[in-house]
Amino acid sequence: MTRCHWADPNSKLYLAYHDHEWGRPEHDDRKLFEMLTLEGFQAGLSWLTILKKREAFRAAFDHFQTEVVAGYGPQKVEVLMGDAGIVRNRRKIQAAIGNARVFLAIQREFGSFDRYLWGFTVAR
Numbered sequence: 001m002t003r004c005h006w007a008d009p010n011s012k013l014y015l016a017y018h019d020h021e022w023g024r025p026e027h028d029d030r031k032l033f034e035m036l037t038l039e040g041f042q043a044g045l046s047w048l049t050i051l052k053k054r055e056a057f058r059a060a061f062d063h064f065q066t067e068v069v070a071g072y073g074p075q076k077v078e079v080l081m082g083d084a085g086i087v088r089n090r091r092k093i094q095a096a097i098g099n100a101r102v103f104l105a106i107q108r109e110f111g112s113f114d115r116y117l118w119g120f121t122v123a124r
Helices: 014-018 029-042 047-060 064-072 074-081 090-110 113-118
Strands: none
Touching: 014 047, 029 047, 029 064, 029 090, 029 113, 064 090, 074 090, 090 113
């Protein structure tokens, strides 16, 4: 299999991500919210750092149930700030919550985030 130069052959996580996720169309709203959230946390860090923490993120963010994340308040932010399994950056946590709220608004307006997002492409 031909792989991109960034897919470290010594990292099972990178290889699995490259071979099964990267560059593949995604239409599941929960998965799209997960990727949006993880990309936000990745800013300034390596993607491998995020991949290593992915399962902890899933647990900490209620498996990326957008409705649940959108309802997080200050107490949940503090819980997340204490979770050593994730990236503990208050602004990124708050951005994830804000993004969940906007995500829901987009779903209400367009029927799904998938429909909104893929509406910018020719091929669906």
